[in-house]
Amino acid sequence: MTSFAAAASAPASPAGSPAWLTFRDALHAEWTKLRTVPGTIWLLGGVVVATAALGAVADAATRCAAAAAACQVDPARTSLTGIYLSQAVVVILAVLTVGNEYGTGMIRLTLTAVPRRTTVLAAKAAVLTVLVLAAGTIAIAAAILAGQLILPGHGFTAAHGYPALSPADGPVLRAACGSVVYLGLIGLLSLGAAAALRDTAAATGVVLGLLFLFPIIAMVAGPDGDRHLQQIGPMTAGMAIEDTTGLRGLPIAPWAGLGVLAAWAAVSLVAGWLVLRRRDA
Amino acid sequence: MSTASITEYRSGLQGAPDRFSSVLRAEWTKFRTVRGWVIGILIAALVTAGIALLDHSECGGPNGAACTSPVGPAGEAVTDSFYFVHQPLAVNGSITARMTALTAMAAGQSGLAPWTKAGIIIKASTRPGSAYAAMMLTGSHGVRMQYDYTADIAGMPGRVSAASPRWLRLTRSGDTVTGYDSADGTAWTVVGTAHLTGLPATVQAGMFATSPGTTVPGSRSLTGSSSGGALSLATGVFDHVSLRGGQAAGAWTGSGIGGGGAGFAGPGTSAGYHQAGGSLTVTGTGDIAPVVAGNGDGTPVEQLLTGVFGGLIAVIVVAAMFMTAEYRRGLIRVTLAASPRRGRVLAAKAVVIGSVSFLAGLAGAVVALAAGEPLLRSNGNYILPVSTLTDVRVMAGTAALVAVTAILAVALGALLRSSAAAITIAITVVVLPYLLGQTVLPAGAADWVLRITPAAAFAIQQTTPQYPQVTASYTPAQGYFPLAPWAGFAVLCAYAALALGLAVVILRRRDA
Numbered sequence: 001m002t003s004f005a006a007a008a009s010a011p012a013s014p015a016g017s018p019a020w021l022t023f024r025d026a027l028h029a030e031w032t033k034l035r036t037v038p039g040t041i042w043l044l045g046g047v048v049v050a051t052a053a054l055g056a057v058a059d060a061a062t063r064c065a066a067a068a069a070a071c072q073v074d075p076a077r078t079s080l081t082g083i084y085l086s087q088a089v090v091v092i093l094a095v096l097t098v099g100n101e102y103g104t105g106m107i108r109l110t111l112t113a114v115p116r117r118t119t120v121l122a123a124k125a126a127v128l129t130v131l132v133l134a135a136g137t138i139a140i141a142a143a144i145l146a147g148q149l150i151l152p153g154h155g156f157t158a159a160h161g162y163p164a165l166s167p168a169d170g171p172v173l174r175a176a177c178g179s180v181v182y183l184g185l186i187g188l189l190s191l192g193a194a195a196a197l198r199d200t201a202a203a204t205g206v207v208l209g210l211l212f213l214f215p216i217i218a219m220v221a222g223p224d225g226d227r228h229l230q231q232i233g234p235m236t237a238g239m240a241i242e243d244t245t246g247l248r249g250l251p252i253a254p255w256a257g258l259g260v261l262a263a264w265a266a267v268s269l270v271a272g273w274l275v276l277r278r279r280d281a
Numbered sequence: 282m283s284t285a286s287i288t289e290y291r292s293g294l295q296g297a298p299d300r301f302s303s304v305l306r307a308e309w310t311k312f313r314t315v316r317g318w319v320i321g322i323l324i325a326a327l328v329t330a331g332i333a334l335l336d337h338s339e340c341g342g343p344n345g346a347a348c349t350s351p352v353g354p355a356g357e358a359v360t361d362s363f364y365f366v367h368q369p370l371a372v373n374g375s376i377t378a379r380m381t382a383l384t385a386m387a388a389g390q391s392g393l394a395p396w397t398k399a400g401i402i403i404k405a406s407t408r409p410g411s412a413y414a415a416m417m418l419t420g421s422h423g424v425r426m427q428y429d430y431t432a433d434i435a436g437m438p439g440r441v442s443a444a445s446p447r448w449l450r451l452t453r454s455g456d457t458v459t460g461y462d463s464a465d466g467t468a469w470t471v472v473g474t475a476h477l478t479g480l481p482a483t484v485q486a487g488m489f490a491t492s493p494g495t496t497v498p499g500s501r502s503l504t505g506s507s508s509g510g511a512l513s514l515a516t517g518v519f520d521h522v523s524l525r526g527g528q529a530a531g532a533w534t535g536s537g538i539g540g541g542g543a544g545f546a547g548p549g550t551s552a553g554y555h556q557a558g559g560s561l562t563v564t565g566t567g568d569i570a571p572v573v574a575g576n577g578d579g580t581p582v583e584q585l586l587t588g589v590f591g592g593l594i595a596v597i598v599v600a601a602m603f604m605t606a607e608y609r610r611g612l613i614r615v616t617l618a619a620s621p622r623r624g625r626v627l628a629a630k631a632v633v634i635g636s637v638s639f640l641a642g643l644a645g646a647v648v649a650l651a652a653g654e655p656l657l658r659s660n661g662n663y664i665l666p667v668s669t670l671t672d673v674r675v676m677a678g679t680a681a682l683v684a685v686t687a688i689l690a691v692a693l694g695a696l697l698r699s700s701a702a703a704i705t706i707a708i709t710v711v712v713l714p715y716l717l718g719q720t721v722l723p724a725g726a727a728d729w730v731l732r733i734t735p736a737a738a739f740a741i742q743q744t745t746p747q748y749p750q751v752t753a754s755y756t757p758a759q760g761y762f763p764l765a766p767w768a769g770f771a772v773l774c775a776y777a778a779l780a781l782g783l784a785v786v787i788l789r790r791r792d793a
Contacts, residue, residue, distance in 0.1 A: 061726030
């Protein structure tokens with residue numbers, strides 16, 4: 001806490017007034033906070049390990065002995081299965097970014113140092129997004145690499161109509177980059193929820209419920225309801241970005257799906273921003 | 282100034298006895314006085330029940346067929362369609378026949394399925410779903426004796442041909458029917474004995490043929506599962522047919538039971554029978570077997586309990602906070618000062634949150650089934666009948682699943698002291714494996730995931746058993762779990778016990 005106060009106030013308050021603090025200082029403060037919490041580096045490492053490990057397991061469990069049409073397996077999507085797990089790690093990281101401050105009362109100090117609440121939220125969102133995107137890039141690269149190494153040995157060969165999994169291929173590149181963006185958006189969704197609910201536990205439950213319940217309820221909602229729920233669920237729609245084959249049969253197109261998730265994240269951030277502005281900390 | 286000694290002050294109040302009941306009372310007071318937690322548990326019950334009411338599945342049978350099944354003697358839904366060539370049989374009697382061929386046609390080519398069946402049968406009546414016992418030849422499982430839809434006993438192995446025929450015999454004595462097989466018609470081996478309760482005095486005995494269609498795996502969604510595929514038509518060739526205990530000079534009657542008389546257009550490709558010389562040829566389609574989920578048009582009752590996933594998430598949040606809030610507020614120091622035996626504190630928390638969650642889960646499950654079943658029926662769905670015992674197991678099991686998951690979340694909260702981590706891990710190990718097994722992973726991997734993760738416990742909701750004598754896709758996506766109901770539940774209990782044990786050790790060792 002002391003190191004944060006020093007870092008935040010020393011360089012840019014010549015007149016001793018917090019109003020002089022710029023967005024850069026707020027960013028610096030948030031970066032220092034996140035950097036010095038011991039959990040951050042483990043959680044970011046967890047994102048990489050979860051994505052690569054579960055992806056490799058899914059690669060190893062999938063086999064295709066016939067032509068592509070008979071297998072109906074999307075190799076890019078299979079390699080990126082780990083996102084299901086690593087998004088949960090991103091949720092923890094993002095929720096704690098705000099929730100810890102309310103839990104410890106740190107939020108009052110933060111808002112004393114940076115009274116502009118919009119600036120605080122924006123700085124938190126920026127620092128979190130950069131970290132998640134960085135970890136996500138490494139994670140997705142590792143998952144695609146695992147797919148390149150494992151899948152050809154399991155029948156995903158040119159002879160069966162599967163070209164080698166390569167980021168040079170347009171749809172695969174879209175799936176890979178889109179998955180990184182997906183993780184970033186999940187972070188923002190969680191951050192907004194934590195700011196709106198001001199409670200770590202409730203925010204975690206709500207975000208994970210939003211992610212996991214849509215596809216489960218879709219299973220029993222009948223054929224029409226099934227499609228609609230998959231179109232509006234943040235996880236089911238957002239993960240459409242991972243599809244590289246059979247796009248016509250999907251409930252939602254890849255970029256449109258990622259747009260749905262972005263809308264969820266925007267709504268959540270706005271709700272968090274309103275609560276942060278209106279209410280006492 | 283006297284030198285009276287100063288007596289040490291001792292409070293006249295008795296300290297609360299350090300009994301488990303007082304710790305339990307303390308924890309119960311903590312739980313019930315936090316409004317958010319009580320609301321959270323109520324939400325869990327409401328969500329568990331409410332999502333069942335969103336279930337808008339409609340029965341989508343092939344060709345708009347009515348979604349219903351006959352019910353077998355034990356109360357389970359059955360498929361009972363075949364071509365039956367029969368005569369009345371008295372209380373004591375027998376039927377014997379030799380089979381020289383079993384073939385099947387599907388879409389113009391050989392359609393011999395592993396469980397294509399033809400043979401002799403004694404059946405209470407020609408009503409679909411009535412009791413029966415049969416000796417039969419199968420496509421690739423040799424001679425079998427089957428009775429009352431679910432029982433299946435192996436006889437002679439191997440395929441039939443004119444050079445290697447099979448002799449089959451069924452004898453009836455009251456309610457008892459015994460099956461025999463033989464390679465030569467002189468040396469007979471008993472295959473099995475069936476007790477068919479309530480057989481009428483006069484039953485129908487004769488020859489039958491039936492073959493399940495080639496099935497294509499249903500879609501991945503629970504509701505969209507459909508049994509498509511080509512119709513298959515089985516033909517059995519019989520000779521040396523003899524009936525004892527029948528009417529004198531009785532003639533054979535042919536009946537298509539339960540749609541088992543359908544066939545293809547064109548000569549020689551429809552169900553029926555014909556006699557030529559000493560031989561009798563029977564052709565039919567369908568199956569005589571229990572209905573399994575995903576193969577028929579029935580909806581398994583556990584589909585109504587999807588809401589439990591929402592309920593679980595709410596319960597996990599409350600249970601984790603029940604522990605982590607102590608650390609956040611520093612209350613843990615007061616708690617441990619009042620009750621220094623730390624294992625006891627954790628046990629009391631587990632008992633309180635477990636009981637409350639059990640009640641919430643039970644209320645949710647009971648309402649989901651009670652309100653959801655009429656709703657599903659009103660949409661034209663056919664709910665696969667289950668015994669009362671199974672119904673109770675599903676409801677109580679669901680409640681127990683919610684309770685044990687809550688205990689797991691409390692233990693994780695004590696281990697990690699962080700609500701975000703405890704909640705995420707609990708949801709990730711209980712809900713996510715189920716979701717992955719249902720939608721994403723290939724069947725083999727899904728089986729493993731649902732064996733080794735706490736999500737194995739959802740097996741306790743499975744109502745339709747798996748039958749080796751019925752070909753179907755027994756995958757998690759169709760509602761079939763790799764472990765038996767209580768075994769799956771035991772996996773979750775083992776994880777919860779492990780976490781709770783670790784939590785007690787850590788709580789004792791670490792500073793609060």
